[in-house]
Amino acid sequence: MKEIEIQLTGMAHLGEAIGKYDGKVVFVPYAIPGETVKAKIVKDEGDYLRAEIVDVVEPSFFREDPPCKLFGVCGGCSFQHVAYSYQIKLKEIVVMEQLKRIGGFENPEEFTLLTIKAEPFYNYRNRADFSINRQRLLGFKMRASHKFIHVEHCFLLHQKINEILATLQGKTPKRKTHNVTIRYGVNTGQWLVQPEMDTEEIETGQKNYTEKLFEHEFLISAPSFFQVNTYQAEKLIETVLKYIDRDDRVIIDAYAGVGTFTVFLAKKADKVIAIEESRSAYKDAQINIKNFDNINYLCKKTEEALNEHSIDADAIVLDPPRVGCMKEVLEAISEKKIKKIIYVSCEPSTLARDLKYLREKGYKLIEVQPVDMFPQTYHIENVALMKIE
Ligand SMILES: C[S@@+](CC[C@H](N)C(=O)[O-])C[C@H]1O[C@@H](n2cnc3c(N)ncnc32)[C@H](O)[C@@H]1O
Secondary structure, three states: OOEEEEEEEEEOOOOOEEEEEOOEEEEEOOOOOOOEEEEEEEEEOOOEEEEEEEEEEEOOOOEOOOOOOOOOOOOOOOOOOEOHHHHHHHHHHHHHHHHHHOOOOOOHHHOEOOOEOOOOOOOOEOEEEEEEOOOOOEEEEOOOOOOEEEOOOOOOEOHHHHHHHHHHOOOOEOOOOOEEEEEEOOOOOOEEEEOOEOOOOOOOOOOEEEEEEOOEEEEEEOOOOOOOEHHHHHHHHHHHHHOOOOOOOEEEEEOOOOOOOHHHHHOOOOEEEEEEOOHHHHHHHHHHOOOOOOEEEEEOOHHHHOOOOOOOOOEEEEOOOOOOOOHHHHHHHHHHOOOEEEEEEOOHHHHHHHHHHHHHOOEEEEEEEEEOOOOOOOOOEEEEEEEEO
C-alpha cells in the first residue's frame, strides 16, 4: 500500500500517535507526537487510516532505544521507545482528552493533577499469564494476531518471575491446559504457579500466596484479583486515603477484592461496608480483615448491595473493572445522596462516561489524580474525587 510522510500531532487512547493525511486521521503505532515519519498505509477504515512506520524522518527529543527485542512484535508494550518522563505526559493528555470528549468536562487541565510516577518503571509486574505451545515452551499470545511468541525474559516482569519463567520452560503442566500463571509477593518473597508443573526444581501448584502493602499482609488465592504493581499499589492506597477526612464516618468500599483498600479505610472510619462479588476474593478477605471489628464484608454484586435501604454511607470508594459501573450503581449512589465519591479506574473512557452521569445527578468533579501503575504500556489508573453540589 501507499507510503506517506506524515507529522504526528497527537496521541490516541490506545497508545498510537495520530496525524492527518488527505483529510483523514492516521493512526501510527510506535510513533511519538511531534515526530515526522515515513509510514506505509496498511488499512483504510473509511473514516480513518492505519499506518506502520517505515522510517523516522525527524525523531522526537523523547525517542529512546527500546531495551526489549520483542518490542513491537509481542504487542504488550506500547511506549518502550518513549522516555519515561514523557510517557506520563502522554498519558495525562489522553486522560484529559477522554474527560473532555466523553465526559463533556471543559478545561480538564484545571482539575487533572500531574501523574504520580512509577518507581521502578521496568520489572514491576507481580503477575504474568503465559501460554504454552506444543514444545512446552512458555510465551505470550501476540496482541494483534493471537499467534504464540516464545518469551525467555520480559522487561515488565519482576526479576523473580523471570527466574521462575526460565525454570518452567519445557516443563509439563500436571493438568491439561495451555496456560500458566505466575504471581509473586514482592514484599513477602512468596509465589504461586498455577497449574502444578512436572518439576522438582521449584514449588508449583500453590493455591494461594501472600503480599504485603505497608504493614498489612494480604492472603491472595489463585482466582482472586490483586493489583499487578505492588510498588504503585501503595501510592494508590495513599491517594485514596488522602481524600478521606473526619466527616467520613461510614465508608462503602465497592468492588473491594481481597480488601486492599478496606483495611486502610477501616483505620480511618467508624465503619466500612465492603462489597465484592467474587467468592474467592471474599474468602481471602475474611482472613485479611480478621483483626478489624468495624468491617462488614458482603459477598454480593455492587448493583444489588446498593439497592438495599440499610446500606448507606458518608463516602463511597468505587474500583470497578475496566467496563466501569453499571447505571444502577451510579443511580443508587445519587439516590442515597452519598456526599463523597472516590472513583478508582483503570480505564479513562468508562471513567469519563460515569463521571459525566454523576455530574448530571448533581455531583461536582473536584480533581482527577492519574497514577501510573503500568509503565511502558498505554494503560493509566486514575483516582477521581467527586462531591455532592
Ligand atoms: C479492579 S478490581 C479492584 C479490587 C480491589 N479494590 C483492589 O484494589 O485490589 C475489581 C474487583 O471488583 C470485583 N467485581 C467485578 N464486578 C463486580 C460487581 N458487579 N460487584 C462487586 N464486585 C465486582 C472483581 O471480582 C474484582 O475483585
